[in-house]
Amino acid sequence: MSNPFDFSAIQPEHLTLAATGYGVVFFSLILLYFIFSIMPKVLDFRLKKQPDLEGHATHGAHHTPTQSGEVNAAIAMALSLYFSELHDQETAILTIKKAAKTYSPWNSKIYNVINFKGAQR
Amino acid sequence: MQGILRFFEYSGFANLTPGHILMVLIGLLFIYLAIRHEYEPLLLVPIGFGILIGNTPFLENAGLQLGIYEQGSVMNYLYQGVLKGIFPPLIFLGIGAMTDFSTLLSNPKLILLGAAAQIGIFLTYLGALVLGFGNPEAASIGIIGGADGPTAIFISSRLAPHLIGSIAIAAYSYMALVPVIQPPIMRLLTTPEERKIRMKPPRAVSKQEKVIFPIAGLLLTGFIAPGSLPLLGMLFFGNLLKESMVTKRLADTARNAMIDSVTIILGLTVGASTQATTFLTPQSILIFVLGALSFMISTAGGILFAKLMNRFLKGENKINPLIGAAGVSAVPDSARVAQTEGLKADPNNHLLMHAMAPNVAGVIGSAVAAGIMLSFLM
Numbered sequence: 001m002s003n004p005f006d007f008s009a010i011q012p013e014h015l016t017l018a019a020t021g022y023g024v025v026f027f028s029l030i031l032l033y034f035i036f037s038i039m040p041k042v043l044d045f046r047l048k049k050q051p052d053l054e055g056h057a058t059h060g061a062h063h064t065p066t067q068s069g070e071v072n073a074a075i076a077m078a079l080s081l082y083f084s085e086l087h088d089q090e091t092a093i094l095t096i097k098k099a100a101k102t103y104s105p106w107n108s109k110i111y112n113v114i115n116f117k118g119a120q121r
Numbered sequence: 122m123q124g125i126l127r128f129f130e131y132s133g134f135a136n137l138t139p140g141h142i143l144m145v146l147i148g149l150l151f152i153y154l155a156i157r158h159e160y161e162p163l164l165l166v167p168i169g170f171g172i173l174i175g176n177t178p179f180l181e182n183a184g185l186q187l188g189i190y191e192q193g194s195v196m197n198y199l200y201q202g203v204l205k206g207i208f209p210p211l212i213f214l215g216i217g218a219m220t221d222f223s224t225l226l227s228n229p230k231l232i233l234l235g236a237a238a239q240i241g242i243f244l245t246y247l248g249a250l251v252l253g254f255g256n257p258e259a260a261s262i263g264i265i266g267g268a269d270g271p272t273a274i275f276i277s278s279r280l281a282p283h284l285i286g287s288i289a290i291a292a293y294s295y296m297a298l299v300p301v302i303q304p305p306i307m308r309l310l311t312t313p314e315e316r317k318i319r320m321k322p323p324r325a326v327s328k329q330e331k332v333i334f335p336i337a338g339l340l341l342t343g344f345i346a347p348g349s350l351p352l353l354g355m356l357f358f359g360n361l362l363k364e365s366m367v368t369k370r371l372a373d374t375a376r377n378a379m380i381d382s383v384t385i386i387l388g389l390t391v392g393a394s395t396q397a398t399t400f401l402t403p404q405s406i407l408i409f410v411l412g413a414l415s416f417m418i419s420t421a422g423g424i425l426f427a428k429l430m431n432r433f434l435k436g437e438n439k440i441n442p443l444i445g446a447a448g449v450s451a452v453p454d455s456a457r458v459a460q461t462e463g464l465k466a467d468p469n470n471h472l473l474m475h476a477m478a479p480n481v482a483g484v485i486g487s488a489v490a491a492g493i494m495l496s497f498l499m
Contacts, residue, residue: 006252010247017494017497022242024346024489028345028489036330039333069325
């Protein structure tokens with residue numbers, strides 16, 4: 001039985017493709033890593049530079065998006081619970097049903113009454 | 122009497138082969154796994170049913186225009202979306218519109234895990250060459266290790282259209298089998314102490330960062346690997362629709378109605394493309410073996426790189442190596458597996474959010490890898 005593995009099939013250009021390809025994947029994602037590592041600092045710096053209403057530079061401590069996930073989750077939960085209580089308007093909408101029927105001579109009570117009287121005569 | 126005989130000739134019973142029976146059984150297995158065990162049901166149900174459609178026997182080459190490979194048949198028209206590489210970018214648009222990159226932005230070093238896990242693609246490429254596949258075929262097979270169905274379909278539509286069926290089925294099968302394939306590798310390559318590592322909670326990410334990410338990501342990856350533009354362009358565009366908050370309707374359509382419609386047609390036609398007469402070849406079996414290998418190497422690559430990173434990280438910055446396995450881009454299943462394995466080691470250690478970072482980075486990494494393959498081989 002012949003050997004199904006032919007290692008001589010791998011030529012230098014194949015190795016180049018594999019090595020370069022993997023290297024480029026790493027390189028592009030490393031670049032993304034660097035950009036988004038410095039991004040918060042750049043944005044934070046810009047925010048600190050923005051003057052407040054009185055014209056003073058703000059200190060940015062309350063602007064920085066550094067609250068922990070737990071704090072955000074707690075705030076989101078509280079807001080969700082609060083808003084889920086505000087359902088008065090929704091229920092009102094849901095229970096409103098259109099009572100009046102669109103006018104049509106075919107279902108008009110007046111015509112029916114008149115016709116009935118006419119028939120009696 | 123002759124009419125009845127002619128009718129029988131055209132029926133499935135007269136044209137049934139063992140190959141059809143085998144493929145129908147595989148289709149039924151897919152449907153069973155999807156419904157009974159909920160393994161990727163959104164993919165396996167359409168693919169499984171597509172396999173049944175594609176392997177219902179009929180008299181081929183009789184001008185009935187029924188088979189997916191017959192010019193003019195309805196299935197053939199639908200299959201053009203796969204063959205011409207139209208569906209994968211549309212799927213990426215939907216994925217972009219439903220993906221939250223916050224965890225990745227809050228801890229950018231986890232992006233590197235998504236890069237490391239792509240090693241399976243390139244090693245399997247070499248493995249496929251050793252097993253006698255040509256250069257373009259080997260590249261298409263290697264992409265299975267990225268565990269990204271649309272990317273695998275996209276690259277094989279360009280490089281090896283005759284292997285689309287096998288490659289797509291292998292890619293989606295392994296994506297569905299993430300909860301089966303990955304845990305043993307994860308346990309093998311990590312110690313109980315490593316599996317208990319707690320990572321610091323991700324910080325909140327500002328809207329500005331979220332809006333800048335798709336734009337910067339596109340320009341950066343697009344300039345480096347233009348071959349990945351159809352996929353990453355749509356991915357980042359979808360994400361901008363979501364994060365800009367001013368195109369809510371478009372984002373909603375992309376992540377719901379559109380991606381669902383495309384998934385239905387893609388799954389069904391990919392399944393139907395496994396017509397026994399063209400699908401059951403020794404090559405298909407080799408592709409399945411190589412695909413599994415590729416997927417396992419990618420998983421191991423992510424985990425080992427996380428361990429390597431831990432050598433240089435201290436204290437709360439350390440990474441739980443289990444999330445390295447999520448570097449393969451089977452979103453979100455591999456992240457879920459990391460969470461499940463983490464909970465087994467420590468019932469209070471939730472890794473899901475952390476694992477989503479390498480998971481989405483893996484999507485970008487595998488698309489970049491596909492782009493590089495295309496640039497080299499087209």
